[in-house]
Amino acid sequence: MPKVIINDEEFEANEGEGLLNIARRNGVHIGFACNGNGLCTTCECKVLEGKERLSSYNEVENAWLPVSRKEAGYRLGCQTFVVPAGAGTPPLKVITRAELVRRQFLEGLGLAKFSDSPSTLGDFVGTILKTTLDHVIGAPTGMANGLTRLGIVTFLFPFNDMNGFLNDTGQVLNKQLGTNFGTLTPDSIPENTNSEEKPDSTGGWFFRRRKAAAQASAESTPPPSGSVAAPAAEKTAPRPASSEGNEKVNISPLGKRRREK
Numbered sequence: 001m002p003k004v005i006i007n008d009e010e011f012e013a014n015e016g017e018g019l020l021n022i023a024r025r026n027g028v029h030i031g032f033a034c035n036g037n038g039l040c041t042t043c044e045c046k047v048l049e050g051k052e053r054l055s056s057y058n059e060v061e062n063a064w065l066p067v068s069r070k071e072a073g074y075r076l077g078c079q080t081f082v083v084p085a086g087a088g089t090p091p092l093k094v095i096t097r098a099e100l101v102r103r104q105f106l107e108g109l110g111l112a113k114f115s116d117s118p119s120t121l122g123d124f125v126g127t128i129l130k131t132t133l134d135h136v137i138g139a140p141t142g143m144a145n146g147l148t149r150l151g152i153v154t155f156l157f158p159f160n161d162m163n164g165f166l167n168d169t170g171q172v173l174n175k176q177l178g179t180n181f182g183t184l185t186p187d188s189i190p191e192n193t194n195s196e197e198k199p200d201s202t203g204g205w206f207f208r209r210r211k212a213a214a215q216a217s218a219e220s221t222p223p224p225s226g227s228v229a230a231p232a233a234e235k236t237a238p239r240p241a242s243s244e245g246n247e248k249v250n251i252s253p254l255g256k257r258r259r260e261k
């Protein structure tokens with residue numbers, strides 16, 4: 001199984017898996033404002049080593065990224081995938097744009113040190129300006145590409161997997177801020193997601209896996225006495241806090257499940 005180092009943390013990846021998906025299912029500090037649809041560039045990463053382990057630039061990246069940015073090793077995490085590489089190829093090592101900017105900001109203020117030659121506030125401002133300028137330059141072709149590729153409905157509302165988006169956002173916040181967003185109960189998870197377990201670039205695989213875990217927990221929990229063949233109204237009525245069936249299933253960023261009563 002290939003290893004991928006994102007923001008100095010090592011993760012296992014599946015061949016063919018999207019870089020954004022690897023980051024999302026591990027709660028990595030990365031942006032995905034358009035939910036992996038190639039419309040925002042907030043998932044941009046800079047490849048530091050092992051670029052041969054990633055798929056070639058595709059039409060979406062070519063539309064968004066100026067040549068200078070591609071030459072500097074930038075990729076869109078939602079558009080690039082792990083591919084087999086020859087023996088001796090170094091592991092893939094990337095830093096996300098979100099993390100790069102965060103580090104430059106903290107180093108510029110003297111609040112943290114991430115490298116031997118810490119960034120200055122000038123580096124931070126320069127990165128923000130260059131990124132913004134390149135985004136503006138790439139926007140006409142990037143947006144035109146997105147509209148053609150996705151159609152008007154998805155282009156205007158790219159959150160076909162809203163629950164996956166919110167949950168993965170919660171996982172990122174949990175990991176980065178030490179919070180506990182994203183607590184799920186079996187009833188809170190809708191039925192409209194595909195149960196097929198395969199990785200995709202939008203993080204839906206992670207969401208589906210957690211949904212399956214929550215459902216398995218609900219099925220293994222005996223119903224409270226007298227709740228057999230409950231009338232439809234009972235489903236919507238609030239259950240007592242002490243009810244076993246009202247347990248919350250909390251899935252941590254590492255996929256471990258624990259229960260809270």
Ligand code: FES
Binds near residue numbers: 031033035042
């Ligand atoms: S998540 Fe928006 S372009 Fe990749």
